[in-house]
Amino acid sequence: MVELKGLPGFRDFYPEELAARSYIMGVWHEVALRFGFEEYDGPPLETLELYTRKSGDEIVQQLYEFEDKGGRRVALRPEMTPSLARMVGARARALQKPVRWFSTPQLFRYERKQRGRLREHFQLNLDIIGESSVLADAELLAAGIEILKATGLNATQVRARVSDRRVLAAIFRHLGVKEDTLEDVYQVIDRLEREPRGRLEARLEELGLGPEIVSEIVATTELRGLDELRAQFGAVASVAERIAELSVYLEHLEDLAVAEYVDIDLSVVRGLAYYTGIVFELWDARRQLRAICGGGRYDDLLRIIANVDMPALGFGMGDVVLTELLREHRLLPEFRRSIDCFVAWMGADAGRQALRAAQVLRSAGLSTVFEFRERRLGSQLKSANQVGARFSVIIGPEEVEAKQARIRDMSSGDERLVAFDQLARVMRDEANGA
Amino acid sequence: MVELKGLPGFRDFYPEELAARSYIMGVWHEVALRFGFEEYDGPPLETLELYTRKSGDEIVQQLYEFEDKGGRRVALRPEMTPSLARMVGARARALQKPVRWFSTPQLFRYERKQRGRLREHFQLNLDIIGESSVLADAELLAAGIEILKATGLNATQVRARVSDRRVLAAIFRHLGVKEDTLEDVYQVIDRLEREPRGRLEARLEELGLGPEIVSEIVATTELRGLDELRAQFGAVASVAERIAELSVYLEHLEDLAVAEYVDIDLSVVRGLAYYTGIVFELWDARRQLRAICGGGRYDDLLRIIANVDMPALGFGMGDVVLTELLREHRLLPEFRRSIDCFVAWMGADAGRQALRAAQVLRSAGLSTVFEFRERRLGSQLKSANQVGARFSVIIGPEEVEAKQARIRDMSSGDERLVAFDQLARVMRDEANGA
Numbered sequence: 001m002v003e004l005k006g007l008p009g010f011r012d013f014y015p016e017e018l019a020a021r022s023y024i025m026g027v028w029h030e031v032a033l034r035f036g037f038e039e040y041d042g043p044p045l046e047t048l049e050l051y052t053r054k055s056g057d058e059i060v061q062q063l064y065e066f067e068d069k070g071g072r073r074v075a076l077r078p079e080m081t082p083s084l085a086r087m088v089g090a091r092a093r094a095l096q097k098p099v100r101w102f103s104t105p106q107l108f109r110y111e112r113k114q115r116g117r118l119r120e121h122f123q124l125n126l127d128i129i130g131e132s133s134v135l136a137d138a139e140l141l142a143a144g145i146e147i148l149k150a151t152g153l154n155a156t157q158v159r160a161r162v163s164d165r166r167v168l169a170a171i172f173r174h175l176g177v178k179e180d181t182l183e184d185v186y187q188v189i190d191r192l193e194r195e196p197r198g199r200l201e202a203r204l205e206e207l208g209l210g211p212e213i214v215s216e217i218v219a220t221t222e223l224r225g226l227d228e229l230r231a232q233f234g235a236v237a238s239v240a241e242r243i244a245e246l247s248v249y250l251e252h253l254e255d256l257a258v259a260e261y262v263d264i265d266l267s268v269v270r271g272l273a274y275y276t277g278i279v280f281e282l283w284d285a286r287r288q289l290r291a292i293c294g295g296g297r298y299d300d301l302l303r304i305i306a307n308v309d310m311p312a313l314g315f316g317m318g319d320v321v322l323t324e325l326l327r328e329h330r331l332l333p334e335f336r337r338s339i340d341c342f343v344a345w346m347g348a349d350a351g352r353q354a355l356r357a358a359q360v361l362r363s364a365g366l367s368t369v370f371e372f373r374e375r376r377l378g379s380q381l382k383s384a385n386q387v388g389a390r391f392s393v394i395i396g397p398e399e400v401e402a403k404q405a406r407i408r409d410m411s412s413g414d415e416r417l418v419a420f421d422q423l424a425r426v427m428r429d430e431a432n433g434a
Numbered sequence: 435m436v437e438l439k440g441l442p443g444f445r446d447f448y449p450e451e452l453a454a455r456s457y458i459m460g461v462w463h464e465v466a467l468r469f470g471f472e473e474y475d476g477p478p479l480e481t482l483e484l485y486t487r488k489s490g491d492e493i494v495q496q497l498y499e500f501e502d503k504g505g506r507r508v509a510l511r512p513e514m515t516p517s518l519a520r521m522v523g524a525r526a527r528a529l530q531k532p533v534r535w536f537s538t539p540q541l542f543r544y545e546r547k548q549r550g551r552l553r554e555h556f557q558l559n560l561d562i563i564g565e566s567s568v569l570a571d572a573e574l575l576a577a578g579i580e581i582l583k584a585t586g587l588n589a590t591q592v593r594a595r596v597s598d599r600r601v602l603a604a605i606f607r608h609l610g611v612k613e614d615t616l617e618d619v620y621q622v623i624d625r626l627e628r629e630p631r632g633r634l635e636a637r638l639e640e641l642g643l644g645p646e647i648v649s650e651i652v653a654t655t656e657l658r659g660l661d662e663l664r665a666q667f668g669a670v671a672s673v674a675e676r677i678a679e680l681s682v683y684l685e686h687l688e689d690l691a692v693a694e695y696v697d698i699d700l701s702v703v704r705g706l707a708y709y710t711g712i713v714f715e716l717w718d719a720r721r722q723l724r725a726i727c728g729g730g731r732y733d734d735l736l737r738i739i740a741n742v743d744m745p746a747l748g749f750g751m752g753d754v755v756l757t758e759l760l761r762e763h764r765l766l767p768e769f770r771r772s773i774d775c776f777v778a779w780m781g782a783d784a785g786r787q788a789l790r791a792a793q794v795l796r797s798a799g800l801s802t803v804f805e806f807r808e809r810r811l812g813s814q815l816k817s818a819n820q821v822g823a824r825f826s827v828i829i830g831p832e833e834v835e836a837k838q839a840r841i842r843d844m845s846s847g848d849e850r851l852v853a854f855d856q857l858a859r860v861m862r863d864e865a866n867g868a
Contacts, residue, residue: 003740004484004520007508010477012521015535018473034796036773036803036821039452043444043554044478044540045498045510050438064479066500069544074441076479086438087446096820098806101449106478110503120477133806135789146796255789257797307437339470355569355689362468362580363691369470372532372567386530387470 009119019335021122024151024319024326025104028124031147032102035139037126040101042083044108048073050082054274054304064108064119076108080125081274081298081314082305088129089306097130097310118320126295127314129302134245137278137297138252140313144282144293145258147317152331158292160258161265162280164246165296167229168220168266170238175216181207186269189221193267221267226250229264249278274298282317284325292325293317340431342384342410343370344377346396353395357405357423361393364424366431384410391430393423443553453769455556458585458753458760459538462558465581466536469573471560474535476517478542482507484516488708488738498542498553510542514559515708515732515748516739522563523740531564531744552754561748563736568679571712571731572686574747578716578727579692581751586765592726594692595699596714598680599730601663602654602700604672609650615641620703623655627701655701660684663698683712708732716751718759726759727751774865776818776844777804778811780830787829791839791857795827798858800865818844825864827857 006012013021032039048065065075077083080103088099103125111117126143128136141160148158168189169182177185188203197218204214223229226247233239246264253259270279279296283289295315302310326332341361345354354370361368369387371380377394384392394406394415404417407427418426440446447455466473482499499509511517514537522533537559544553560577562570575594582592602623603616611619622637631652638648657663660681667673680698687693704713713730717723729749736744760766775795779788788804795802803821805814811828818826828840828849839857841864842849852860 003523003742004481004487004516005524006477006517006520007479007481007502007506010479012477012517012524013475014521014525015472015474018475021475022473034799034801036801038449038771039456040449041447041452041455043440043446045441045444045542045554047438047441053438064502068441068498070442072441082438083440083446086440087448089437090439090446091448100803108479120479131806135785135806138789139804139806142793251786252789255786255793257790257793305438337472352685352689355572355686356691359576359689359691365468367468367470369534370573372565372569372573 007119009117011118011120015337016335020323020332021319023333024322025122027147027150028102028104028317031143031150032124032126035100035126035143035146037100037102037143039103040084040087041103041105042077042080042087044077044106045074046077046083046086048075050086050305051075051078054082054301055272062109062111064110077105078107078109079272079316080105080107080123081127081272081301081316084125084127084129084314085301085305085312088310088312089302089308092302092306092308092310095130098136099127099129101129102126122319124317125314126317127312129312129314130310131313132299132311134249134278135252137313138249138256140295140315141253141262141280142256142258144280144295144315144317145261148261148282148292149258151322151326153325153329155260157285157329158261158282158325159285160262160280160282161268162246162249162262162278163264163266163268164242164278165269165275166277167239167242167246168269170236170242171220171233172217174233174236174239175213175220177209177213177217181209183273185209185217187271187273189217189267189269190271192221223264223266225264229266246278270294270296272298274301274304276300277313280315284321289321289324292321336388338388338390339369340366340389341368341391341393341427342380342387342389343368343393343395344380344384345371345394346374346377347400349400350395350397353400353405353420354393357393357395357420360424361427364428366424366427381408381410391427393427441553443551445552445554449771450769454757454766455753457767458756459556461581461584462536462538462751465577465584466558466560469534469560469577469580471534471536471577473537474518474521475537475539476511476514476521478511478540479508480511480517480520482509484520484739485509485512488516488735489706496543496545498544511539512541512543513706513750514539514541514557515561515706515735515750518559518561518563518748519736519739519746522744522746523736523742526736526740526742526744529564532570533561533563535563536560556753558751559748560751561746563746563748564744565747566733566745568683568712569686571747572683572690574729574749575687575696575714576690576692578714578729578749578751579695582695582716582726583692585756585760587759587763589694591719591763592695592716592759593719594696594714594716595702596680596683596696596712597698597700597702598676598712599703599709600711601673601676601680602703604670604676605654605667606651608667608670608673609647609654611643611647611651615643617707619643619651621705621707623651623701623703624705626655657698657700659698663700680712704728704730706732708735708738710734711747714749718755723755723758726755770822772822772824773803774800774823775802775825775827775861776814776821776823777802777827777829778814778818779805779828780808780811781834783834784829784831787834787839787854788827791827791829791854794858795861798862800858800861815842815844825861827861 277297282293711731716727
């Protein structure tokens with residue numbers, strides 16, 4: 001019979017790959033908890049409407065969606081924010097505000113065209129709900145940057161690109177863009193780095209915008225830093241108001257010791273339709289990979305999903321690009337299987353004693369493996385090395401007779417004899433380096 | 435707009451429920467690592483054939499299965515073992531044997547009839563592949579029992595029920611059951627506790643078995659303990675051989691200090707078609723819940739899935755029944771949100787200083803939250819209590835002036851002043867109880 005294979009775009013995590021994933025998950029958890037966030041999780045399968053209500057039917061093309069046996073239209077979650085909005089909304093009154101939650105779900109997207117691209121990834125989602133202060137925006141970005149710092153990435157290796165949809169809206173309104181065209185303009189800008197400029201200008205013109213407005217929009221996306229922004233639009237009152245808030249935001253980032261990572265970059269808008277305020281992306285400094293992280297403020301989503309009015313903001317940080325970047329900078333810990341003790345034995349009586357020894361060592365908290373069948377000592381010690389044992393505990397007929405075990409330090413080769421009833425204590429001290 | 439709801443049978447894990455799940459996941463990881471197992475993970479979506487190849491098309495009724503946009507028949511994983519067999523099979527030559535792996539996947543089943551039942555759960559899967567020795571069978575069960583011990587459950591609260599398909603096969607063959615009827619007989623026995631005895635006898639007769647054989651089969655399933663088994667079938671050579679192995683198995687369990695949890699119980703066969711040898715289930719002693727865990731030897735599965743010949747054994751332990759049982763015995767740790775520090779502030783200058791203080795405290799490894807907007811101190815301290823802060827760090831205009839922060843122990847109400855530049859050191863000592 002032919003052997004079965006996994007689906008294209010889905011990863012198998014053998015222990016080595018799982019170790020890399022666990023490392024990243026560990027950093028996510030550590031920083032999120034240090035920032036006082038609580039962990040939650042939602043279901044990987046949701047009603048299709050949870051995703052179409054805000055994003056429209058277009059998103060269906062990119063989803064794993066189907067009809068379940070009860071006739072419900074369902075989808076594997078492509079993002080976590082709608083589930084979060086649903087969950088927070090359902091307990092909006094009872095939950096203590098602001099809600100500070102994080103989760104590390106696996107997400108799924110069916111992208112037909114992109115061969116070789118993954119169809120799943122893991123993503124840290126970190127959100128603050130019930131707080132409109134710009135200080136919360138700063139806190140959110142600081143958490144994202146602190147995660148990168150915790151992996152060892154510095155400000156020459158990764159950059160935060162920050163923009164503000166309210167700044168852009170104020171500018172575009174000032175330029176004469178109509179209210180109901182704004183979202184379409186954002187969607188075009190979001191393709192900025194993936195399409196040639198001519199194509200973008202054509203798309204903007206298709207929205208009914210005149211060539212002059214189009215070139216002013218394009219020029220706006222080229223603004224970098226508060227000074228350029230001020231110089232260009234500081235005299236427009238509606239824009240100046242937003243610039244003032246961005247400037248407070250930057251001061252907060254300075255106090256939170258992450259400002260050196262941050263660039264104001266008006267070409268960033270984020271693709272998802274639900275963003276309403278400050279948005280940001282984290283990138284490798286040379287921009288050779290995709291974005292590491294993206295997020296921002298989405299003050300309307302809870303009303304749309306859950307019929308409650310709560311300001312909200314959050315980001316998603318995927319495992320794939322981050323792993324790539326860490327590997328590139330040699331910041332991913334090397335995987336090496338390791339256990340504390342390997343129990344080797346020769347002879348039936350020793351076999352029984354070996355199991356008792358393993359039980360005692362495990363009860364003392366030491367990770368321990370024993371040999372399943374009698375083999376030559378040399379073969380057993382080879383196995384001990386292969387599983388990364390720091391110590392071998394060797395029991396043969398003589399050791400049984402003397403009620404002792406021979407302990408071998410697998411790196412130095414040093415051996416010593418220890419009485420059975422001292423084994424757990426001695427090995428615990430050894431393992432702790434005492 | 436009406437608010438959206440989650441799908442029936444899928445759980446939302448709010449922080450409190452997530453904490454219970456994390457506790458159980460933590461125990462699973464701790465014991466699996468202590469037993470020298472390595473973690474792996476497979477994809478939640480697989481080809482449908484991975485599940486139908488051994489279990490037949492009948493299982494399709496219980497699956498979340500659909501056609502993906504590329505025309506593939508796919509299914510959300512209902513169990514982990516086929517993915518494991520696929521993954522190990524694909525690297526059978528390169529992997530070091532025996533493979534000792536564990537994983538904690540979320541699994542999915544669509545059971546139309548059972549209203550109110552969950553359609554997903556998390557399950558520890560722990561497997562040993564490449565080892566035929568009965569010592570591996572003992573090691574596997576010992577790991578399962580040690581998990582329950584680690585939660586505080588004792589031998590009066592949980593029991594392991596052990597049987598052996600090879601013992602049953604030898605007996606049934608001896609009774610005259612034909613080879614190609616054996617699997618059907620197991621399937622009937624597996625319903626033993628869910629159906630009235632008369633119904634079972636009728637089902638066995640439907641398999642073409644005479645009333646005498648039927649009553650002997652039923653009597654066999656009522657055998658408990660090795661002595662009863664020996665008394666009944668010890669004289670049958672083919673059975674005696676298997677009894678001898680079971681007896682070695684029990685001796686191993688004794689050496690591994692878990693024998694007091696174990697009962698030989700020939701009514702256990704396990705429902706899945708792929709088991710080939712010793713099988714077991716862990717139950718609450720009063721058998722009021724469903725099984726906590728089930729597993730055993732499945733020596734043929736890797737050949738069927740991956741075309742490689744490797745003996746294998748493993749178990750699955752779900753989170754739902756275990757959580758219920760731990761709650762019943764009050765062994766589930768109480769959930770209480772807790773952080774180290776809450777930074778309260780009054781006045782704009784203090785606000786800036788508060789962010790710097792939070793940053794310094796977090797850098798020292800202390801979980802820290804700060805107030806997002808200026809409020810009365812009383813309100814801020816109330817928030818500090820709500821988030822479970824052990825300490826509040828209070829900064830007002832006077833503290834800014836004196837370059838100090840006021841530290842309040844939230845349980846005792848004691849306060850003291852600390853210089854800004856000593857804050858991290860002092861709070862780290864306080865948090866460590868120094």
